[in-house]
Amino acid sequence: MNKKPAFTTICSLFFLVMILSNTATANESMLMEAPIIIDGQTFRTPYIMRDGHLLVPAIFVKNTGAYVDKNEAFHSIVFSRGETKFAIPIGKNYSDDFDRLTGNWIRKPLATSSIEFQGVPFIPLIDVVKKLGMNVQYDANLGRTFITTNFHIKSNVVRKANTKEKLVALTFDDGPEDYYTPQIIDVLKQKNAPATFFVVGRQVQLFPEVMKQIVKEGHGIGNHTWNHPDLRKEWSGKVKEEIRMTQDEMEGVVGRRPHLFRPPFGAITKSDMRLLNDLGMKNMHWSVDTLDWSGLSADEILEIVHRDVSPGGIILQHNFQSNVRMLDGTVEALPRIIDELRAKGYTFVTLQTLLDMEQEE
Missing domain, CATH: 3.20.20.370 (Glycoside hydrolase/deacetylase)
Incomplete structure (x- = not known):
């Protein structure tokens, strides 16, 4: 007699989890766009919030002047700027940073994991631009993220x-x-x-x-x-x-x-x-x-x-x-x-x- 309520409770919890999961998926399939200001210029990008962190398509980082490539063999995104080079494996919460002095890759933690959504890799924007030597801040009053690249590229x-x-x-x-x-x-x-x-x-x-x-x-x-x-x-x-x-x-x-x-x-x-x-x-x-x-x-x-x-x-x-x-x-x-x-x-x-x-x- 006591097993039926317990079974009912378990089923109810299961369906609640499924509903919440489906809701999250539906929300992510209709991604909102956010304005990101890079060196005074506004760019709009789709984004995903995970664990309180802003994730954007990896290729968006090209707007900062950094090179961005996908390494298919290691299922990772590679970023480089000057002497800085690192890779972020998709679905992981760490980066592999290249040490040019030793020629070794050093693993370092990220605030949250990168993800792949509908075939597009999304990366934690704040972590990436900071690792590239850029300054970033969020203005809560304006609801805007500002990035200063500290990187001059001659206009051609x-x-x-x-x-x-x-x-x-x-x-x-x-x-x-x-x-x-x-x-x-x-x-x-x-x-x-x-x-x-x-x-x-x-x-x-x-x-x-x-x-x-x-x-x-x-x-x-x-x-x-x-x-x-x-x-x-x-x-x-x-x-x-x-x-x-x-x-x-x-x-x-x-x-x-x-x-x-x-x-x-x-x-x-x-x-x-x-x-x-x-x-x-x-x-x-x-x-x-x-x-x-x-x-x-x-x-x-x-x-x-x-x-x-x-x-x-x-x-x-x-x-x-x-x-x-x-x-x-x-x-x-x-x-x-x-x-x-x-x-x-x-x-x-x-x-x-x-x-x-x-x-x-």
Whole structure:
């Protein structure tokens, strides 16, 4: 007679635990976002609270300028900055810190365990940034976490050249391919106007003859990664590999390894900027975004160009493959851009020439 109530109590407790567990899982599947201020700049990130500690996706730390990589063999995340290097095994409450003097890895405790949620590794933010030599504090009144990296990374973003001369550079992203690129090259040849093509490595591999034609016609080239990923979402080692593979492919096809680089979508972290500096590459953005990728008409593209162009300007256009003819406006607008800007006194040059002219001033 006494066993039935006991059994009922045990079942009730079991179901209570299950309910609580399911509630926690549901909450974590709908992650909230928190603003984190790094050197005065605000970044938003999904987060998880565990044992009173803030956990964020490991790759978020790239915003501080540190290199972040995933070691698949040891199922860990590796962070490095200057002489500091350590690994955090996923699911553990410790780090393995590399001692450069002895060449040994030393195990040290963390405030809480790292976790993996929906395939994304989350790490205790405070522990990690402190280990990287950064200052961090939480302002309870503002509800904000502030990080001071104590880490200067030279800005390498070039949006336009610092010149008063009416020089302008036409640039085309995402090729080469065999429909729009040949048309663009023909227009440029007819108008005797040089341009700069930021090429995707896999496209160079697919269309080597078109790539050779770009160089043969005297146009500049730049690196636009191998697969066109959002670099903010890629491990540091993957970013470096995207650049290296494209450099190798260009060298194999046209014998050049350009030092001009343009990140896909113009999206980049402080860590990626640091990597470009380490590789000696210029981070080329633009001052005139024609938005041609969205299928704008030639008239709409021209309106943007005339509105935004200025001496030293860099005009962004595209030459990607499109089954729905998204870039017809680009081809139609190009000869008019050249003629109308020349009528205003502009001279078209490659990006490298534009940079060289800036250095001469």
